[in-house]
Every structure is written in C-alpha cells, then in structure tokens.
Amino acid sequence: MSACGTQTGAGPGDAPDGTPTTTTGGIAGFPACADVPQFRADESLYRDEPVYGNADELVQEVHEWAAGQPGFVELGLDRERNGWVTVWVKDADIEAMSEQIAEHWPGEGIVVVEVPWTVAELQSLVTEVSAALDEAGVRTGGTALMPHHGVAEIGLGVITPEAEEVLAQFARRPLCVEGIPAEEAPEEKEQPLAGGGWRLLAEDETGEAYRTGVATTDAQLAQLWAQAGLEGKPATVEWDSEIAVWFGAVYGSGCPVRMDGVVVEDDLLHADLVVPNAVYGCNGDANPHAFVVAVERQLLPEGPFRVQLEARDPYPGTAEERTVVDVDLSAHGSTATDDQLHLDPTLVIPAEPPLVTDGDALHGDEAVRYVYRDDPGCEVPTLGPLDGSTWRLADREAAWDVEDGEELTLYPLGGDDDQIIASTQQMDWIFARLPEGNTCT
16 A cells, blocks of 8 residues: 655755765756656555546545644655555654555555655755855746655756856755756847848737738738738838748747747748747746748748748647648749638647547547447446547546436547546546456456
8 A cells, every 4th residue: 555665766965864865967966857756655566456537536635634644745646657646754654654544545546655855844955045046146947846856946047157156065965957058048139130031021019929921912911910910001022032921929928039030941931939038937828929021032942831930830729820822932023812821721620529439549639529328337437449448437536427328528638548538518537548358347
C-alpha cells in the first residue's frame, strides 16, 4: 500500500543530515528543473490496478487526513503511475501512516514517500536567493517550490555572469535553475521598418490575433486594412513589384512582440516574430498585434503557397492563421481573386465531430461522437471496442448516469493513448484502456 520513497537519480542539494546528494553541473552549477526526477515509492509497490483519472473524491479524502499528520508536506497524483495518490512527508512515521492508509482505504492506489525538504524550508531558501539576486540587480522570471522533486526552482530568464556569481553562493543547496545563455537571448531593439525583400506599411496593437491575409489589389488592401483594425487610408503598395501581407500576431501582457523579417521556406511564407521578454515569463492572455507589410514579388515562393505567422503549423482551432494562395504571384502585376485567397480547409474544425461505432479506430487527437450501449454483464461502464480495445470507467470517477443509447463525445487525454475522456453536456468522465483481450473487468 505504501512505503518510504526513492528518487530515480538523487535530488539536488544536501540532505537534512548534511550528506551530499548530487554533484554540481548544468546551469550555474545547478541542474535544469526538467531534469530533476520526482520522489516515488519503490517500484515494487505500484500495481497495474487501480487506474485513476482525476480521483478528485479520493484525493480530497486523503488530503483531509494527511494534512493532520505529523510531517505532511504535499499530496498529488502521479500520472506516470496510473494516477496513484502520493503523500509526500518528511521525518514522519511512514510505517504507521501506511498501516492507517491500508485500514482507511483498502485496495486503493496510495503511497507515502519521504522527501528531504518541507515547503517552509524551500520557501525560506527561495526568499534568501531572491533577495541576493535582487541586491545584485539580476532580473528573474519567477520561482516555484517543488518539494516532491526535492528542489526550489529559480527562473533566471537569461543566465548572466552576475546571476551565476550570485548563485555560486548557494552551491549544493536544493535548487534547480531555468534560463538561457545571454548570447542566445533575443535582442531588445526598435521595430524595424524594412528588411530583405519587405517593408513595413503599418503596425499597431489592433485587429485579431492568430490571423494572416494577403492583398494584390487596392480593394483587397482596403479590406485587409480594416480586418487588421488599422485606421486611416491604407499605405501605398507598388503592385507591379509587391503584394501586401497581414500578420495578425499575438502577445501576452508585458511581453510585446516584434516582427524582424519575412521568411520564405519552400512553399511557405511566414513572419520572423520575436518576443524578447518571453524568457522571463508572460501573462497567458492573448492580445493582437497587427503587422501589415509589402513583400517584394521576387521573394515570393512559386505558387500555390501558404502564408502563416510562424514556421510551425497553426494551433488547433486557429485555421484563420493560415492563408492559402492558389496562384503564382511572383510575376509583375499578377493578382489573385478573393476566391484564390482562402483558409486551408484541412484546418477547419468540423461543425460536428465524426461518429464512430464499435470496432472503429479513434481519430488520433480529434474528438469523435459515440453512442453508449449499456453492457449488463459488466460491473463498470465500458465503451467499445474502439481502437482495438475495450475501455472502462476509471476508478474513483463521478457516478455514471448516462442512459443506454445516449450520445457521448470522446476526446483524447493529453497524448495518453491509454485514457480518453467521455463527455456529455453536463459531465466529463475518464475511461482507461483495458488490456488486450479483456472486454469487461
């Protein structure tokens, strides 16, 4: 049921008894936070069952109990171990806690794991490090406490010699550091007005985000200008040798975006967008910033071609970020009709997800519809077979109240091929994939 914990690879810093647990290295003598494993119980304690989804009710029950136990530090779900509940403690009687857990929650997936530092101890260290960095004038991108990894995170943003000098004072303390070398940090400068094969017509924090557009005539440019939210008369474009392109970029508050150029790669034309402050962390809101540029025809790829904000494909649900140009515009004075400037139909989300039935495959990262059929021979609700497997309601999910014949929407769960979400308009449930050949239990 539970036992003292181990960590795959030792945690940074010295243990409470002064025993070194790591060697220095990585960033400023400390490991990158992504490289620090979390503390887990001995592998022999984990079983294939139960498999939890969110286990909200169980988590709440265990947390109410654990918070009153001596040495309690933190509680959470271990997604890599079937969503089991982990109770992290320090200087606690793990054997006694294990016995109590086994008595209160027999058969549940709960482990107790020892960690070397409490939240208060890590917070004290963060306060000390932050004060030293502030005194040295080092800009940081925030901090975080990670007791289940045995460290506190220091987000430097940019790793400067001044930052490394300060952090050297805290060698062998339980820290991990995130940041990029100063030579890799984006340069802060004014918005360029022109570059190789392009010139800026206008820019402002207006319009819509995650958008692009193309114009080859005065009428199209007037429409593009309005869509970008720009005021006044559109700038002049030399249509014989140029076309106009709108990049509807996005930025988070406190992190303004800059356009440094226009890039052409094969049949793709995109902007070179830079967010210098992103290394220090940005707010999660999405604000628009319109850049309308004139692009020389000699720079254009041979048509048909695509226009989008960046080299990466548009995010799901942002089909309007990509503009498809059906014709070759590299010839002097050539134009495209409105119909020849359009969205990519492959990126448009269908109004209604496709319907799957038993025996069908799931559609990768797409949502699908499915009609639930109750199997009275199974003690728990099951779906399928779908994608070659039967799926059962995960342990500790909310009570199942879907009627036979009711339609569900099935969604992938964050890249986890062994779990899916089944939804109605009122509720979501997590279902777990059963082993091959298992159709019910």
